[in-house]
Amino acid sequence: xxxxxQHVLDRLMEPVDHIQNTVDMLKFGHPNMEVKGIATTFxxxxxxxxxxxxxxxxxxxxxxxxxYSHIDNPELWxxxxxxxxxxxIITESGLSIYRFHDYLHRCQPDGxxxxxxxxxxxxxxxxxxxxxSTVVKIPPMxxxxxxxxxxxxxxxxxxRTVGELSDTCSRIGLLAGYRGGGTxxxxxxxxxxxxxxxxxxxxxxxxxxxxRDAVYQGKRKxxxxxxxxxxxxxxxKYLAKWIxxxxxxxxxxxxxxxxxxxxV
Numbered sequence: 267x268x269x270x271x272q273h274v275l276d277r278l279m280e281p282v283d284h285i286q287n288t289v290d291m292l293k294f295g296h297p298n299m300e301v302k303g304i305a306t307t308f309x310x311x312x313x314x315x316x317x318x319x320x321x322x323x324x325x326x327x328x329x330x331x332x333x334y335s336h337i338d339n340p341e342l343w344x345x346x347x348x349x350x351x352x353x354x355i356i357t358e359s360g361l362s363i364y365r366f367h368d369y370l371h372r373c374q375p376d377g378x379x380x381x382x383x384x385x386x387x388x389x390x391x392x393x394x395x396x397x398x399s400t401v402v403k404i405p406p407m408x409x410x411x412x413x414x415x416x417x418x419x420x421x422x423x424x425x426r427t428v429g430e431l432s433d434t435c436s437r438i439g440l441l442a443g444y445r446g447g448g449t450x451x452x453x454x455x456x457x458x459x460x461x462x463x464x465x466x467x468x469x470x471x472x473x474x475x476x477x478r479d480a481v482y483q484g485k486r487k488x489x490x491x492x493x494x495x496x497x498x499x500x501x502x503k504y505l506a507k508w509i510x511x512x513x514x515x516x517x518x519x520x521x522x523x524x525x526x527x528x529x530v
Contacts, residue, residue, distance in 0.1 A: 269516060271325055271362050272297035274304065277512055278327075279369045288368040293332055295362025301325050303517040306506040308499040310363055312352050314521050319359050321519055326363045327509075329370065329378070329502050332356075370505065375400070378442050381504030382497060386419050393437075394458070398450050400440045401458050409433050409462065409488045416464065422496045424529055428477040429488030435461035442497040448472030455480070455487055462488045466497030495526060 275292065303323030307314045310328035318326045331338050333349055343349035356363065370377040375395050383389055383400060391402040407415070410431040417425060438461065439454035446468025454460050455476070463473060473489055480487040499522060506520035 269301045269513060270297065271295060271299050271301055271364070274301055274325060274509075274513070275364060278364075278366060278509075281374075282369045282372045285368050285372065289331065289337060290365055290368050293338070293363045293365055294356050295325070295360070295364075299324065299362055301513075301516060303519070304506075304509055304513070305519040305521050306502045306509065307521040307523065308495050308502050309523055311523055312355065314523055315352075315356060315359070315361065315363075317521050318361060318519075321517075321521075323517065323519060324361055326361055326521075327366050327502075327505070328363060329365075329367055329498060331365060332363065366505075370501070372397075376442070376501075377505060377508075378498050378501030379440065381501030382440065382442050384504055385500035386416065398441065398445055399454060401437065401454070401460060402440065403437050406434045406436045409435055409490070412438075412462065412464075413490055416490065416492065420492070420496055420500065422492065423525060425493075425496075426491040427489065428474045428491075429462075429481050430486075433461070433486050433488055435486075435488060438462045438464060441465040442501065443494055444468065446473055446491065448476060451489075452476050461486055462490065464490045464492065464497075466492055466494045493525075493527070495523070499523075 304325045305318045305321060305323045306327045309330045310326055310332050333343055379400055388402045391404045392400060393403050394401040409427060409429060412435060413425050413427055437459060439458060441450055443466040446465030451463050451465060451473040454463060477487050477489045503520040506518050510518040
């Protein structure tokens with residue numbers, strides 16, 4: 267049987283009940299196109315798109331949006347030269363691009379979090395899973411040691427921290443992507459009694475300032491901020507492995523992108 271784009275999309279969405287008002291959709295291409303190869307990525311940057319074309323795949327699955335907003339609105343970009351050039355390259359390539367965000371996060375457990383925990387090798391330390399976070403209890407380590415461990419396992423150059431680097435931590439709250447805000451993070455400190463939050467990103471005036479005041483009061487609390495892409499790319503790498511197991515006859519790749527921010 268010919269494998270079409272729609273066959274792949276149906277299988278991706280199958281574990282989750284139908285979601286209304288989702289950002290997940292086929293942004294380019296046709297659902298009846300035969301799939302020759304598949305690639306996953308965190309962000310379909312122009313460089314990633316060129317790499318996908320070079321690899322010979324014709325279905326690219328991206329976690330985040332193509333055009334610099336959670337909800338793509340092409341009308342805002344019609345006269346923008348950056349948008350126009352990227353749009354032209356995709357259109358001329360014949361590449362199908364599917365945005366896979368909400369359904370992946372709604373998997374039980376969250377597909378992005380599954381990939382992050384696998385990359386950190388902390389699966390055996392899981393104590394509690396929720397739709398937005400995971401609590402793990404690891405052997406005691408200092409904040410500095412955990413930061414170095416995380417950098418090594420995720421292959422990233424730097425993280426940002428708040429709190430005392432010498433403090434020992436064991437109980438950690440993990441929040442991937444844009445879930446590091448106070449609404450989700452602060453209750454983990456209070457209700458789950460975590461020593462440390464590791465998150466992708468969030469407003470800097472919320473969780474980081476809570477940790478600063480907590481430390482000033484003599485409480486042992488800390489925060490490690492990975493970056494949005496750094497916290498979610500492992501989930502898209504994990505997704506590529508899962509897709510390969512579902513469609514073993516089709517070439518499947520994970521396409522990483524270079525770090526966005528640099529230390530100067």
